Amino acid sequence: MNSLQQLGHGALTAFQRLGRAHLFLFAILAGLPSLLLRLRLLIQQIFSVGVLSLVITVVAGLFVGMVLGLQGYNTLVDFGAEDSLGVMVALSLVRELGPVVAALLFAGRAGSALTAEIGLMKATEQLSGMEMMAVDPLKRVIAPRFLAGVLSLPLLAAIFSAVGVMGGYFVGVGLLGVDEGAFWSQMQSRVDFDEDIMNGVIKSIVFGVVVTWIAVFEGYDAVPTSAGVSRATTRTVVYASLAVLGLDFVLTALMFGEI
Amino acid sequence: MTDKQDNLVEARGLTFHFGSRVIFDGIDLDLQRGKITAIMGPSGTGKTTLLRLIGGQIKPTAGTIHVDGQNVPGLSRRELFELRKRMGMLFQSGALLTDLSVFDNVAFPLREHTGLPEMMVRDLVLMKLEAVGLRGAQRLMPSELSGGMARRVALARAIALDPMMIMYDEPFTGQDPISMGVLVKLISDLNEVLGLTSIMVSHDVAEASQIADYIYVLSQGIVVGQGTPDELRDSDSEWVRQFMEGTPDGPVPFHYPAGDYADELLSRGDRR
Numbered sequence: 001m002n003s004l005q006q007l008g009h010g011a012l013t014a015f016q017r018l019g020r021a022h023l024f025l026f027a028i029l030a031g032l033p034s035l036l037l038r039l040r041l042l043i044q045q046i047f048s049v050g051v052l053s054l055v056i057t058v059v060a061g062l063f064v065g066m067v068l069g070l071q072g073y074n075t076l077v078d079f080g081a082e083d084s085l086g087v088m089v090a091l092s093l094v095r096e097l098g099p100v101v102a103a104l105l106f107a108g109r110a111g112s113a114l115t116a117e118i119g120l121m122k123a124t125e126q127l128s129g130m131e132m133m134a135v136d137p138l139k140r141v142i143a144p145r146f147l148a149g150v151l152s153l154p155l156l157a158a159i160f161s162a163v164g165v166m167g168g169y170f171v172g173v174g175l176l177g178v179d180e181g182a183f184w185s186q187m188q189s190r191v192d193f194d195e196d197i198m199n200g201v202i203k204s205i206v207f208g209v210v211v212t213w214i215a216v217f218e219g220y221d222a223v224p225t226s227a228g229v230s231r232a233t234t235r236t237v238v239y240a241s242l243a244v245l246g247l248d249f250v251l252t253a254l255m256f257g258e259i
Numbered sequence: 260m261t262d263k264q265d266n267l268v269e270a271r272g273l274t275f276h277f278g279s280r281v282i283f284d285g286i287d288l289d290l291q292r293g294k295i296t297a298i299m300g301p302s303g304t305g306k307t308t309l310l311r312l313i314g315g316q317i318k319p320t321a322g323t324i325h326v327d328g329q330n331v332p333g334l335s336r337r338e339l340f341e342l343r344k345r346m347g348m349l350f351q352s353g354a355l356l357t358d359l360s361v362f363d364n365v366a367f368p369l370r371e372h373t374g375l376p377e378m379m380v381r382d383l384v385l386m387k388l389e390a391v392g393l394r395g396a397q398r399l400m401p402s403e404l405s406g407g408m409a410r411r412v413a414l415a416r417a418i419a420l421d422p423m424m425i426m427y428d429e430p431f432t433g434q435d436p437i438s439m440g441v442l443v444k445l446i447s448d449l450n451e452v453l454g455l456t457s458i459m460v461s462h463d464v465a466e467a468s469q470i471a472d473y474i475y476v477l478s479q480g481i482v483v484g485q486g487t488p489d490e491l492r493d494s495d496s497e498w499v500r501q502f503m504e505g506t507p508d509g510p511v512p513f514h515y516p517a518g519d520y521a522d523e524l525l526s527r528g529d530r531r
Binding site: 125 | 314316340341343344346348350351352354355356357367368371372416
């Protein structure tokens with residue numbers, strides 16, 4: 001009976017949290033219009049959330065592209081199809097790896113930082129202090145961070161894909177001797193703007209919303225102690241990563257699947 | 260207001276439950292305009308909770324809290340925010356925004372609420388910082404301040420909008436004697452010069468009774484004593500005297516309630 005009670009309690013707590021997370025999201029969305037008057041706040045956050053994630057995104061993108069070039073070449077050359085390397089690298093990146101890996105890196109780099117920052121602001125009474133100064137922390141602290149994350153991730157994913165293609169080019173054309181003209185021209189003719197690129201962009205927008213939402217909610221909902229903030233930070237990375245991978249399957253099935 | 264005396268804050272039958280714990284059980288408070296009222300009591304009696312109730316951050320289980328004639332639990336969010344612009348609060352930690360400098364922290368409420376030109380904001384900030392003696396520290400970041408300085412900056416920020424009242428949450432806790440003396444002087448001077456009403460939650464008996472005009476002593480969710488500092492020192496309640504004199508044992512027992520000592524030592528120590 002006791003374990004049954006615990007199960008019920010756990011389920012209720014989880015649903016309560018889910019409910020709070022949604023109310024929280026609506027409150028943030030309601031706070032977005034007033035941000036238009038405070039563009040400085042938004043720009044500051046885009047810097048700390050987006051620009052500071054650039055290095056890790058570019059480095060990771062380069063290596064992922066280089067690995068794709070190597071692995072793709074090894075498979076394609078058996079069929080004499082190494083001229084299609086450019087298409088393969090570009091499609092893998094634009095459709096899947098760009099949005100997904102950029103979102104995973106973003107969750108680890110920017111998401112955890114957002115959670116820790118907001119959680120610590122809560123623990124040190126800064127959020128409550130703002131409320132007592134009649135300043136709504138949802139509008140002043142949370143909304144700019146949320147919007148910055150949502151705007152940054154699609155851009156980071158695009159940069160990731162672009163750098164990845166360059167990585168594939170260096171390895172494929174530079175090291176392995178794939179024909180340069182074929183590499184680019186096949187890519188140009190076979191990658192479709194609506195089908196491939198836009199679907200990738202839609203994915204990265206969805207991931208941007210979900211990852212940033214999880215990050216700011218976990219921070220805002222954290223138990224205001226050092227242990228609580230550390231648990232919240234871990235939860236952000238875990239939940240955000242799982243959500244990205246799970247949603248990627250759903251979105252892929254809807255966009256490219258014949259299911 | 261039906262009372263003869265002019266009360267800025269009036270609580271009637273204030274009850275607050277936290278889960279199954281009763282924090283306040285029907286307390287009445289009258290805080291006179293222009294005076295310094297201290298709310299004292301042992302740690303864990305919910306003194307900070309009381310400030311949060313007055314500030315409307317949490318809602319009471321029952322009862323009313325009128326601040327300047329408005330019933331705080333009944334206010335809409337917008338009305339509450341309007342009221343809070345006229346309340347200052349000094350948190351125990353200071354609650355300074357760690358990513359802003361001292362100057363920007365004090366300027367924060369002015370920039371958020373007034374839309375004054377930056378030149379005027381600057382003058383006001385310098386005036387407030389001068390009042391707490393920290394004009395020279397305006398370029399420092401909160402992490403570079405000592406605890407006492409952080410509290411003084413927070414005090415400058417709390418008076419930035421010229422509020423009608425200030426709530427102090429344990430202003431003296433963890434301060435060295437000098438900054439304690441500075442804070443005592445600042446609180447009473449500001450109250451007088453700016454015509455504020457001050458509510459001070461504290462368990463530092465000596466400092467609080469030095470400047471308070473009236474003291475409420477809370478314990479176990481009820482008001483166990485009230486009066487001017489002199490009245491309380493001569494209180495006929497044994498409990499109030501124990502608190503004011505700080506003797507370790509008395510009506511408030513030294514031991515947290517527990518089972519029989521010998522039994523527990525001899526038992527196998529299984530923790531359920």
